[in-house]
Amino acid sequence: MKSSSSSYTLPAKRGWRGLVVAVLGLVILSMLVPLVFLLGLHNGFHSPGDLIKDQSLDSADQSAHVDDLMRILGPSLSKDVIGDFFNEADNETVARGAMQVIAEPKKGLPAHPVIVLRPLHDTNIIRVDSSVEVTEYVKGVIDDTSEKSCQLEFGSYCLWREENKEEMKDSIVKKLKDQLFVARAYYPSIAKLAAHDKLSRELKQNIQEFERILSETTADADLPPQIKKKLQKMGAAIAKAKSFPVDCNYVDKKLRQILDLTEDEAHFHMKQSAFLYQLAVQTMPKSLHCLSMRLTLEYFRSPSLHQDLLLAEKYFNPELHHYVIFSKNILASSVVINSTVMNAKETGNQVFHVLTDAHNYFAMKLWFFRYTYKEATIHVLNVEDLNVDYHDKSTLLRLSLPEEFIISFRGVSKSPVTRLRTEYISVFGHLHFLLPEIFPSLKKVVVFDDDVVVQQDLSPLWSLDMEGKVNGAVQFCAARLGQLKSYLGENSIDRNSCAWMSGLNIVDLVRWRELNLTGTYQRLLQEQLNMREASLRDVALRASMVVFQDMIYALDGTWALSGLGHDHRIDAQAVKRAAVLHYNGNMKPWLELGIPKYKGHWKKFLNLGDQFMSECNVNP
Template identity: 70%
Template sequence: MQDSMVKKMKDQLYVARAYYPSVAKLPALEKLSHELKQNIQEFERVLSETSTDKDLPLLIGRKLRKMEAAIAKAKLHPFDCNNIDKKLRQLVDLTEDEANFHMKQSAFLYQLAVQTMPKSLHCLSMRLTVEYFRSAPLDIEQSLAEKYVNPELHHFVIFSNNVLASSVVINSTVMHSQESRNQVFHVLTDTQNYFAMKLWFFRNSFKEVAVQVLNIEDFNLNNHNKATVLHLSLPEEFRVSFRSVDKPSAAQFSTEYMSVFSHSHYLLPRIFQSLKKVVVLDDDIVVQRDLSALWSLDMHGKVNAAPQFCAVRLIQLKNYLGANSFDKNSCAWMSGLNVIDLVRWRKQDITATYQRLVQEQLDTQEANSEAVMLRASLLAFQGLVHALDETWALSGLGHNYGLEVEAITTAAVLHYNGNMKPWLELGIPKYKDYWRKFLSRENLFLGDCNVNP
């Protein structure tokens, strides 16, 4: 058994603590009481410093024998079994409380780890920002201004506050493109990361593509409350649990991870007023195939071409979707790789539909519920989603350990949706190499900030 000595020590400490109160009450057993107390204190000290056998002190075998002997002596005396039983029950309750505390603490720390920007990436962003203001002005926008608004080119949009993640998305897309000259990438970020992004994409070239970095907080959009600053919101990820349709018994619950558009995505038609079509890429994806075929895709009059997620059907999300009308048999759709027809979006006024759905839920005092965002995103595109072929995108690399290698290697896009992003220490090791190979490691600040995903 792994760490069997530590487990044995914990068991002996547990028993010794149960006997000690009864022994200590009897003056005739003062010597045994002192011996038990010493052994308990020694075991507590050792176990506070180590949790594995290899870290135990050299003479631990002698300490175990001393504790065994003291417990054996205690068992020879006729104590009241009720007292021993009562003490054991108290210890069980305390142990359960401690275990519950550590489980909650572990869950909190895990959630904190996946939601907080790693210190190394924060350092990178700050160093790049400082370097931006130290450097000569970057005079590149004017020369590419025509490309940024040319609707005949292939425009990709990325919402991100992560320099490395957005760089990997662009690098992997360009590396697999047969013709990169016609590609334009628009990276929408926030003020905190804007200058870092600007410098990074100025100094890191990606063949012949144009990269435009935009600060979403700088936009003054029509019909937007001018007193409220626009904030960047990244694709929303949800962990949804629902009862299986095929096995409706109470015990048959499934849990899946979904990602959908955020508030920022619904500003696309207003931000890119001259464009007719864009491909929206999440910053937690890796491209493994040429995406140029998406620009000639027949979307059959739909607005959003997206990967279908038929592990989740809308009927299974009825608790999230409420009393709204929807096609119960249709599959949910996912963000990650989305072809957006901006012309039809404007004609259908999807943004207004989404905002109305959100406001309806806010009026019912569900403002803090994740269901508001999920419901509004899924319902806003009802009947307007064109399903991409399943070979276009494979999701789950941020939470599913069981994905097949063949499915990974044949997918055009790998989506690391879930908590275990590839740039985090918590990332699933066997999937990290697919992401790492598109990471540019030549920047000096990567070493200075100890960036080594």
């Protein structure tokens, strides 16, 4: 029985093993054949876009890294809100079109929209109740045009790119790349035609020659001689390839593949450029950081800087003209003070209070000790040493600068491509609302942002009758509180009240104390934080606008002209007439990205001969 069992089991085992080997062979072949086809090995030449594919994989990893960095540097708002203000028939608001409000830090740039509004006539309206927050932004909901998509994704970088667009250079290199793409698309089909080996070899040689040239140069000036003849030769070969019957579907597929890969690469580079732009506008230039460090070091090397008691008395004299500047930038605050005193009829009654943080306090002290500004008095304050009553002082001191917000308007137009108009609104930061406590003996102060330049005498501001108002400011009536209603989260606001701008403000501290606006602000701030998942910076616009509702004294528009930090199209005569120029926006005059034609108004008030500026190579 044993032998009989063995004689039947052995053949069965052999047959089973053979079947396994056959199945494994089929599986391996089924995997190898598509792989060989995809890699272009069937014709002995690289498939079009193989190199680009490898690059695109690297770009994907880099893109993810850039995304992470942009999220870190982006605005602090964590939610996107899509809403529709125009639930009532309001012809005025409809005529003004929709707007998108984007919160961003003072020196920064926005990354994603926070509020998106659309006019009623639009066909793709998303109607969401203003109290509802949508946590996920729906792409393409505003418009599918490239320019709008760019602004939604990359923020004000796209505005800068549009204004600084240059004529395309290196056109021959571009033509080389175009011909190389087309030749790569046609080559595999021509290589299959046995009767056209000569054309196949010619195409392959031209492709290899073009790849070699493009690997060695990226500019027309570096191209080898006889390049035009090479272009003509490639063009003739491509023309011959097009004249033969080829698999059009294959060529179409290859060209589309190249197009998709090129678009992905272009999108990656745009994202990277937007990140670098954002990094440039949010970080302090190395030269300015050097200046602050050198001045701080020199402060501790110098003998004790004694303060004149007579000057100390001026700090609290309510009969003098007091100006307040919130700044961490030595050059910026110096330009504000220098431009003010240079255009003032009388400087002996001027006192400038510069509020800064501990990192820049000693550098500021030494700078303003070394320089005199006619007869004006300079008082440098460290906000961390302030003796004020506030529920969270540590948080407050990190937010000493004014806050900037972006509003993008889209006008109502029948044109399929409607351009967005972007404006920057700057409002008081949290430290501004402690002015009555910081200066308890003062009656009035003029508050400056540090990105302003004064061009005229400001003494008439002190004789203004503010009619019981608290804050004298230039209004921004292109944005009314009614249009910002869902963002402000208030049902009691006056729909027709205009937004207002910081930069130049005359503040009646006596009236402020009577109305206890500081207490009102703190109450609104706490309510906003309880109602929303937001940070202190997020609610700055809401609280600032609501607190000063009906308390704004409208200054004439010639007192302050805004937009010099983002608008290239400001009229030269308007710049000349304005008493104060406000460089609100990302392109500050001390940055390399600053708008060149406006920089001269700022640079002429710099102390360019300073030793430390020279050592740190400070040349804005």
